[in-house]
Amino acid sequence: MDAERPTLRVSLGEHEGVPVARASGEIDVATAQGLRSELAAVPSGTRKLVVDLSEVTFLDSTGLGVLVATLKRLQDGADDSRVALVVTRPQTVRVLEVTGLARVFSVHASVEDALAP
Amino acid sequence: MSTDPPSPLAHPARRGVGGPGSDVEISMSADPEMHVLARLTASAYASRFDFDLDDIEDLRLAVGELCIACSAGATAASRLTLRFAYHLSSLRVECTVTAVASGVDDDAGNPLLGGLSPGELSRRILAELVDAYRVEPAAAGVRRGSIEMRRRAAGS
Numbered sequence: 151m152d153a154e155r156p157t158l159r160v161s162l163g164e165h166e167g168v169p170v171a172r173a174s175g176e177i178d179v180a181t182a183q184g185l186r187s188e189l190a191a192v193p194s195g196t197r198k199l200v201v202d203l204s205e206v207t208f209l210d211s212t213g214l215g216v217l218v219a220t221l222k223r224l225q226d227g228a229d230d231s232r233v234a235l236v237v238t239r240p241q242t243v244r245v246l247e248v249t250g251l252a253r254v255f256s257v258h259a260s261v262e263d264a265l266a267p
Numbered sequence: 268m269s270t271d272p273p274s275p276l277a278h279p280a281r282r283g284v285g286g287p288g289s290d291v292e293i294s295m296s297a298d299p300e301m302h303v304l305a306r307l308t309a310s311a312y313a314s315r316f317d318f319d320l321d322d323i324e325d326l327r328l329a330v331g332e333l334c335i336a337c338s339a340g341a342t343a344a345s346r347l348t349l350r351f352a353y354h355l356s357s358l359r360v361e362c363t364v365t366a367v368a369s370g371v372d373d374d375a376g377n378p379l380l381g382g383l384s385p386g387e388l389s390r391r392i393l394a395e396l397v398d399a400y401r402v403e404p405a406a407a408g409v410r411r412g413s414i415e416m417r418r419r420a421a422g423s
Contacts, residue, residue, distance in 0.1 A: 180300040
């Protein structure tokens with residue numbers, strides 16, 4: 151089963167004071183908790199969080215729910231908090247668009263773009 | 268007059284034209300870790316019928332959402348069964364999950380999702396990606412759902 155088991159790796163770093171989470175693999179109902187746990191380390195009120203999804207090969211509604219929940223938690227501490235997503239895979243862009251979440255997050259093609267003020 | 272045995276390529280399941288002979292059914296635990304098998308099967312099945320890569324990706328995501336929706340209230344004893352069928356350029360996936368707990372409501376607005384329910388996100392995805400979908404309320408411990416996706420004509 152290991153060959154079929156979805157895998158997700160998430161790491162959290164920072165760039166000039168902005169937290170940057172990098173995810174790779176599949177974010178689904180079985181793995182989304184790993185993303186939730188990592189993003190939980192970002193304090194409420196953080197003005198900007200970058201989540202790099204460029205190496206994510208699958209993203210379902212559960213993963214989207216984690217991202218929305220993270221944004222809401224950050225905004226509980228500061229209304230103008232935002233989550234910037236780095237997305238390069240067309241299917242990930244598509245799922246953000248069909249759910250209307252492309253308007254909720256800022257979507258960028260690179261981490262550099264996402265970090266720009 | 269000799270009668271050659273029918274070519275195995277004449278079988279509908281091998282010709283890629285569909286019909287009852289090409290149906291596939293898989294059954295597994297409803298554990299979320301197993302959903303990846305459902306998605307892999309969906310991809311492989313659609314590729315047999317010349318769905319293009321974008322459609323296969325859409326189907327993979329849609330089947331994952333169907334499994335999530337049908338598994339609301341699933342227990343350790345729950346079994347998830349998927350039946351794939353292709354006929355007249357339309358691929359249909361039926362999902363059945365047994366031993367689901369009653370009264371589980373995935374439509375409850377989750378404050379962590381800004382009032383958006385997990386079911387609403389799933390429905391938005393399914394409504395956009397497939398031609399038809401249906402998820403029934405659980406009845407007698409069983410929840411059923413289905414999706415249908417038509418193969419687009421080449422060049423459309």
